[in-house]
Amino acid sequence: MRLCELREKEVINCRDCRRLGYVCDIEFDICSGCISHIIIPGPCKIFGILGRDHEYVINSCNIKQIGVDIILVDVDTEKCLVKCD
Template sequence: MVRIYDMKQKEVINSKDCKRLGFIVDIEVDLKDGKLKKLIVPGPAKVFGMFGRDKEYQISWDQIKQIGEDIILVDIDEEKALIKSDY
């Protein structure tokens, strides 16, 4: 069993290219079914790592390959998973 707090402490890494995506900042849950639908990880910073972020990685539950002690391995196509943030 894993708590959301514990998951937020793990770094998310794309297994396709071993790129570090960052840490979970939010989740999306289907309240009707009570199931976790997506993990939300901030996208890359705009300019030289500054000036905020306007996109986020939305990683669906089926794209999570393994949850380990320190990391969460995902298998995503970054271009498709990188979505304009609503916030």
């Protein structure tokens, strides 16, 4: 699967059936060459006009299923929400 195909898939959290968004970036493990994390933009600030300062960083072991249109993950959204660099 190519990155452009991965970015078109919507990420859904299985725990609360909440839509997290679309994949914007991925992190690789240099030693193994495998994907270690997927990164999804976090919630918007006030009315979406001030941008975003957090993102969801989801470990690859939390990915449950990659389907045709969606990626199912099982995460605690509070724990995977991190401040952008």
